[in-house]
Amino acid sequence: MSEEPLESRRVYSYLGPAGTFTEAALAQVPEARGQEWRPVRNVGEALADVVEGRSNAAMIAIENSVDGGVTTTQDALATIPGLRIVGEYLVPVNFVLVARPGTRLEDVTVVAAHPVAYGQSLQWLTTNIPGHEHLPAASNVASALGIAEGTSGADAAVAAPGVVAHHEYEVLAEDIGDNSNAVTRFVLVSRVAPPPAPTGADKTSLIVELPEDHPGALLDLLEQFATRGINLSLLASRPIGDELGRYRFVIDADGHIEDERMADALLGLRRFSPKVVFLGSYPRADRVIIRYPQRYSDEVFVEARDWLRGLIAGEPEV
Template sequence: MTDAAATPPDETYSYLGPAGTFTEAALKQVPEAAGRPWRSVNNVGEALADVTSGRSVAAMIAIENSIEGGVSATQDALATVPGLRIVSEVLVPVNFVLVARPGTALEDVRVVNAHPVAYAQSRGWLERHLPEHGHIPSSSNVQAASSLFDPDCAADAAVAPPGITEHHDVAVLAREIGDNPNAVTRFVLVSRSRVLPEPTGADKTSLIVELPSDEPGALLAMLEQFSTRGVNLSLLESRPIGDALGRYRFVVDLDGHIADERVADALLGLRRTSPNVIFLGSYPRADQREIEYHAKYDDEIFIEARDWLRGLLSGEPD
């Protein structure tokens, strides 16, 4: 990683900073970002603005957490900022440490500084070991720790990433304080590229879909576009559109690549029935798990059906 100042934008990668965040850890897993300049930003909006303005070639952002589900700020931004594509995904195991200024003991802690998501994922541990503690929200996990050295800081300790000691002179009071040892956050690398990664057989496609109307069966009709073609959904979440109460869009992750016949056919069905379908990209799954589906949904089945119809229309003999 190098400094992003005065660097060509086609070489710069943006991420939610400062250094030491889980987002930075995710970006470290991207081979093409190695040795390139990285630009630390304050929020998802700033990261995506870097990409749309051309300031950065791509941005790493969190999109889903195994404990709390989708990251609403990211989902809403991807729905409203045009011209973006997800080109890859990364999984980062998430756990936390409790840190304090050197010389502070666990029994001295009365107030804890923590990002709201980190606090929610470690609240059980904190309530068991610090039952009378107070909480001050922080803008990021790293900022929670760095703020301990601010003269006006009212916190005695902070919930932070395990690698925080590489960046700040803090004492670790406790390790692995996350309530779920299996917690994982999914990050995506977002760019303006229209070049689709080649299908691997272990792919994911992300969409945002609006229903054509608010009436009984509208959601079922949308889901049938996938089920009748053997396409499994790994994520389905609703987010308010914002123009009226009760109006929602759906964030969808499905198994497969747009180049797969069953997926392409499902997208055609969606486009015919939904007023707005945003294609966010097809890209390799981070877990590299090969997609399984019934043989009746093989590419060859769809191709043969189209050839059969074409023959009927052209008057070819049976």
């Protein structure tokens, strides 16, 4: 590791080792290129690096199109203060089947794979290696490293395509994922700082607790967004953990905190909820411009506030 001070370089933590999908997400960050990439073992370690100043930012997985939200990430962001999401990145999820050089597909009887990767390639494995045994692995890279280092009891491993660039493998098959549209969403997390400027294609992430459990409580929360014309692209519940029946909600809302409608919604949430965690406003990975009816434009909100101020000041209505 370089001995230069952190201020003179940028350090990025990611789930390692080299060859993971997380590394592929970090490779999409222009400002991370040519900087120091710090491999870590789990999400908690990545976020601790940021909070404690070992890294400027961390890349972590937050959602998968097949398996839904990454609960360890959502829970960590809900409970670790001082963090902000500053960007999101999408990585297509596909897998390769790798083995030691000279291995043939018909030689394979035991397959090492992370349980999630195994579940997402099970149809291919069942069709092409019927009767195989699954050897669970700690990660997609760990399954392949065991093969390369000769420490695995498996004949082959389901792994991310990136591992092929770092070790010598026999690639027995490519594109073995059962869902060709599978995508994982990653977020880049830094310490608290002003959000990036609005682009018109932005997302705001929040974690909100309900004030109490009563009929319509969730509807009350959702109305903070619906009455301001804000679409939600993610709404997921997670147990708070202090007692049964208490949940927090992970929310992705279309728009930026500097948009008048979003700012007004956040004020409503703050009045409504005992705890609102603002995770950040940042550009959407797909860069799709947010469309909304004219009645929710910034100008309408500003005009309404000016109208109210005029009433309070006793100004004649125009």
